[in-house]
Structures are given as C-alpha cells and as structure tokens.
Amino acid sequence: MAEGSARRGLRLEPAAAREVLGAADTLLFDCDGVLWRGDAAVAGAPAVLSRLQARAKRLYYVTNNSSRTRDAYAEKLRRLGFPPAEPRQVFGSAYCAARYLSQALPPDAAAYVLGSPALSAELRAVGVPHLGPGPAALPGPGPADWTRAPLDPAVRAVLVGFDEHFCYAKLCLALRYLLRGGPDCLLVGTNRDHRLPLEGGAAIPGTGCLVKAVEMAAEREAFIIGKPSRYIFDCLASEFKIDPARTIMVGDRLDTDILMGNNCGLTTLLTLTGVTTLEEVKGHQESDCPSRKSLVPDYYVDSIADLLPALED
C-alpha cells in the first residue's frame, strides 16, 4: 500500500478503507487526539477498535506521552470503553526509555531523571536505579554552592521526560552529571514535542522544551525515544512479529506519527480529530521540499469513526 516517498494524502473512503484494512494485520494507534481528547473518547472510536479486534487485527498503542505508565494506558482504554488491552500492547515513551536505559547502561549504573512518577515507575519495573523525580531546590545561595553539592557516583545517564517540577536546580544537576561523565554519560529525551494542546485552544509546554534546555547547557544532542524517532517502533518490532507492509500507523500529528510511520515503511493514516488540519497536509503535498513531502500520509479521515462502514458485515 505504501508507495515509498510518493505518499498520496487521499481521503480514505469506505470502499478503499475495506481494501486497506483487509490488507493489514496490525494497527498502531497514537492515543491523544486519535482515540480520545482529554478524558473523553472520540465518538465511535471504541466501536471501531472493537470491530478491528473482532476481525483478529492486532492493535498496539504508541504514544510520546511520558507521564503515564503502560498500566495506566491499559486502564484508561478500559475506562473509555475501548476493547481490553494488555499493558504489553502499550508502547509509551516512558516504558521505551526505561527499556533503552536497562539495555544501554552498565550493571548497577543509575539515571538522573527529570520526569514524572510514571517515568520513575517504568524505570523501577525494568530495574534501572534512578534519582531525581519530584521537586528540587538549589543547594545554596550562589553559583559556587550550586556546583558543590555531592553527585551520586552511580549516575551514568540523564533522562529528560515531561516534568512539572522542571527547574533551574535540575538543569544545573543534569549539566554537572553530563560534564562529569562526558560522552560516557548518556543523554536521553523521551520526545521532542513542543506543546501539549488542551481543549479550547489552550496548551502547555511539551517535553521538547525541557530536552532542548538540557541539550543547550550540555552542548550535545540527546538520544530521542519518541516519534518521529523509530526507536518505539523498533521496541514493538522486537517484542512482536511485525510486517511493516501489513501495518497501519494511525495518528493525528504529521511531524511525529506520520513521519515515523512513513520512515518505517508503514501505511499511514491521519485523523483530523487532533492537532492537524487538512490545509497543512495540502501545503506539504504541494511543496517541492522532500522533508515536507515525508510528512504527507497515505490516507486521511476526519475521525477514525469514519472507518466504521468499512467494518460492517
């Protein structure tokens, strides 16, 4: 279905949807903006997923959000009426970051974490020692004091996720670990999202802003777990057998979901229930720029509820 870099950006009408879904055995769903908005399911989305599951399609949940655990996602899917999912079907940037560090760190090495309790829980679940989550204060009145507080000798990585307690004290400590360890201290970011949109046009700053601040202080780039990096897809493909040619990535963001799907050879389907407008797709399609072309999905629907007719008997 996917045609290399010549993505078409077609509206997926019911007849074509029947064919596209028939040829796929696996669907990956971004969650916020696709399955739900805030705490309400997108109308019709639970029914679509139930029918996909009834047709033996394999469903996985792929999200950049680092502030929920796999268990919390499974619970939210259940609560909003989606078909039952096991936590191991959920590939969030918190779980995948923890998995990355469990493989990349030497034995007994620890991570300094700017992140949420969920990120901490996922690290604990895979046995990565860590410190950092929660509020932090500068250890004294002036810059000389700020760089004199003791460092944990075990720390060999700085992990930056979504952190409502992000502060200058944490930025200082992250820089000190990175300067002490040099290239031997890993720098990992869960994702580069600029903003998290909320209902009514409001938005809060995304993890990318925090990752960028640490990168600029350290004068080096972080390894990024989330979409459009292919790392989350690689995690999924290493735990489950995936044939990209029979896999559809469903998402609401061009620069994360669709770009990742296109880069990994998946069929890509954009929903317009999230942050992207059709005008943006058209703009990229008409552009001569190859990097903008790579943001064009194979197909789009107004909402995944539009797939319902194609799934009727």
Next chain:
Amino acid sequence: MAEGSARRGLRLEPAAAREVLGAADTLLFDCDGVLWRGDAAVAGAPAVLSRLQARAKRLYYVTNNSSRTRDAYAEKLRRLGFPPAEPRQVFGSAYCAARYLSQALPPDAAAYVLGSPALSAELRAVGVPHLGPGPAALPGPGPADWTRAPLDPAVRAVLVGFDEHFCYAKLCLALRYLLRGGPDCLLVGTNRDHRLPLEGGAAIPGTGCLVKAVEMAAEREAFIIGKPSRYIFDCLASEFKIDPARTIMVGDRLDTDILMGNNCGLTTLLTLTGVTTLEEVKGHQESDCPSRKSLVPDYYVDSIADLLPALED
C-alpha cells in the same frame, strides 16, 4: 584598523599595541573573564584601565550578564581596584532589556519576567511595570488547572533573563501570555549564552537554555538584547558619541564579544584569560567558512595586563 572580514588574529605585541591604542579613543570591555574571574581581578587589569583613563580614553563596560544592575557593576569595579566608573558607563543586558521594553511597549503595558532581582530593579528604574521574578508554583494539580489561573491583563511582553527560579510553572505562564497576545506580545531574551563557566572547570547553565525553552514552547524567536546582537552597542552609541573606527572591543568570547565587535565595525581584541583558547582562533582562521571567519579577532593578548608596556611613558 579593522579590515572588514579579513581579520588577522595577530598577537598584539607592545609596539603594535602602542599604535592600536593610540588610534583609539574608546574601549569597550566585557567583564567576566576579561577584567575579573569570579571575585578576583585579573592581575594587572586595574592598572591597565587606570592608565587608559589617565590618557583620556573613554571606557565602557559591556556585559551579557543580566543578574547585576549597573550600580552593582560600578560598585564591583570600585571594590576590585578599577578606576571609578559611573553606572551610566555600564551597558549590561539587564539595563538594555529594560531600556528596550520602555521604548517598545505601549504606555502602561507590563512585562512578565523570568529573571533576577537585578533585572527587576532595572525595569523599575526605567518605569516598566512587571511581574514574575522569584519562585513560582503551578496553580493546581493538573494541566487543565495550569492554564486556568488568571492572567494579568496589562502584560504585553515576556522577558527571559537569568533566573535561578526558572521552572515549569513559569514556562507555562510565559506560553499563555504569548498565545494570548500573539505577535502583539513581545518575546525578549537578555542573551543566548549556553553556559556560565566557574572556576575549576565547573559551569552552570546559561540564560540561553531558558530562552530556548520558551522559544520552543511559543514556536517563535525571541528578540535578543545581548552580544552578538548589536543592540547593546546601539544603546551605547545612542547615549554617547561613538566612532566605530576609533573603538576597541575587548572580550574573552569569540561567539559573543568578538562577533559583535566585528559586526559593528570595531577593532576587536581577544584576551585568553576567559573561556577561549588560541587553538579555537587558529581553527576559525584556517577554516573556509565565512561564519567561522567572522569569529576571528583583529588581535589577541594572553591577558589585558599585556597592554601595560604600551601604556608606559
């Protein structure tokens, strides 16, 4: 003296120094790394400045540091034995940012400030209403609460300086003001320095990291006050008559002091008492890249104390 973009990067020996200093009537000094390191004057620097002043050279102090007022700089110069300076000879990014906002903001408009008490004092001195300096907390447990706290109706600018209380709550509030005001809300950063080096190889994150986080959330670029922007030089030139051809910029950083001086048509003199090594200068000189060439100073000295022989009678 300056030869357009063909900067030579020559060691300034005493004979040439006599000529270069003789042809100048004005010298601009970066402070940290040039005149002092931490709380100790660079050896010989006070004597050099005293002799320059005795020869009726005009001396100005030009710094990206936004965490001290003009008064505090004048006091530090006095305390470390430099010739007496008036606060109006000091052009710091805090004062110049306040001056910029006093001219750019409509009457009675206010600024939301991420910055130090010094930045607040400079804003007060020029009569710009503002709020923000000091610690801040998120106004509730979740994202929806974070965007519901009231906004100050007068705010028409977000100003980001060095802020040891920088935190996610401030980043949220900055984004809300910038989203509310759109292009009518100014976004100003005092400077883009990545790090502030301390004695012994330690360093703390610089203001640039904080500016970058706000820029990424807002998805727009800040107007930058500090070097290498020419804004500080333009402030100086609007308050005092300056002939660039008779002015020397003395600094320890290539990407701020020297680049700004080169861009403004000044003679540039690098001192090696700060963050820059001679190898870096040579690397830029031998490069074919025009943007690296623009970082090469006209001259360098190990320390400004090396100018002493040229100033003896």
